[in-house]
Amino acid sequence: MNRSENKPVIYLDHAATSWPKPREVLDAMQRSMLEEAANPGRGSHRMAMNAGRVLMRTRTELGRLFGIANPSDIAYMSNTTAALNQAIKGFLKPGDHAIATMIEHNSVRRPLEYMRREHGVRVDYVPVDESGGIDLDELAGLCRPDTRLIVCNHSSNLLGSILPLADIAEIARGCGAKLLVDAAQSAGVLELDVGKLGIDLLAFPGHKGLLGPQGTGGLYISPDIDLVPLIHGGTGSQSEEADQPSVRPDRYEAGTPNTVGIAGLGAGVRHVLREGASAIGSREWQLTQKIMERLSAIDGLRILGPGLGQPRTGIVSFTLAAAEPSEIAFRLDRDYGIAVRAGFHCTPLAHRAADTTAKGALRCSVGHDTTETEAESLITAVREIARFASR
Ligand SMILES: Cc1ncc(COP(=O)(O)O)c(C=O)c1O
Secondary structure, three states: OOOOOOOOOEEOEOOOOOOOOOHHHHHHHHHHHHHOOOOOOOOOOHHHHHHHHHHHHHHHHHHHHHOOOOHHHEEEEOOHHHHHHHHHHHHOOOOOEEEEEOOOOHHHHHHHHHHHHHHOOEEEEEOOOOOOOOOHHHHHHHOOOOEEEEEEEOEOOOOOOEOOHHHHHHHHHHOOOEEEEEOOOOOOOOOOOHHHHOOOEEEEEOOOOOOOOOOOEEEEEOOOOOOOOOOOOOOOOOOOOOOOOOOOOHHHOOOOOOHHHHHHHHHHHHHHHHHOHHHHHHHHHHHHHHHHHHHOOOOOEEEOOOOOOOOOOOEEEEEEOOEOHHHHHHHHHHHHOEEOEEEOOOOHHHHHHHOOOOOOEEEEEOOOOOOHHHHHHHHHHHHHHHHHHOO
16 A cells, blocks of 8 residues: 555556546546436437537537637547547548657557558658757758648657647648647646647547546547548438538547546546646646656666756656666566556657667656655655665
């Protein structure tokens, strides 16, 4: 048991999925399941109407969080991966050119590589330096007349680095391309206003910083973009038509949605709106600084990503000369009840940038409710493991 918080573990794997969720998320899901989880948009009875209202309310709150004027421009997806696939495969056409960065998650890289292999899309990747930064001139230099899409994450899931979205958006606009942002690590912890930043497509998870359950997420689609839907089927609207409706969000939401999950996501988003994404993010930043400062004093330990004092999200990844990441993760779990993630984090190109392709790295990621005491327990545990390993 976590000695201080009465949780079964010290959970430092928030970059994968946040846990525990705020109490109100559980309550909203239970209420939804007990009282209103009929099929929204498919019937005119009271329960179906109430389920529809849950979907609309959460959509409106997501719109408030991301500065989206029309909530119908947000389509629910089952996770960030589904949203990125819909955006990439629904937007690019044979012969198009796309640019991504070398720190993209496989959820960006694999759909892009699929489009290259199967649909003749051309793709370039802009290099990334050791701390996760890109050279904006180098990015601009890759733009060509046929460049239609620039894709990048807001924050790297290995390095915690943050990309300058407003500058990237300006480059995209300058070459007539659209900007797709993977907000898997930033939604709920960094300011994210699609209008102010100039984002055309935003893929986000519900189950990480927005504190909703797994199986939730979404895609913002700017009103001037018409994506080819990846899923065709029933929407409860224009049922007599053989074609997928053009009306949003139905166009991208065929099939029964995850009403109970979206009820929970709504409660998570309200929690974030109440606390403020930047307030949550800056508290997480303070914790990462403490962890970095103390871990970097350990012999043979190398912290990846931006240096102390630099902007980053709640991720601290490191390597230790005396022990492999998987061994440290195993010992943290077995001997200290600390949950972290070792390996390649679905982002092999970022490991190339960090020079950790041989054995990967160990990633600790803090979340909205991580305490100083929990950070302290991690530091003590890593110090003990390092001392034991170097004997
Ligand atoms: C940067 C990044 N992109 C995409 C994903 C995929 O997210 P999901 O698990 O919601 O599909 C992750 C997951 O960790 C991520 O960190």
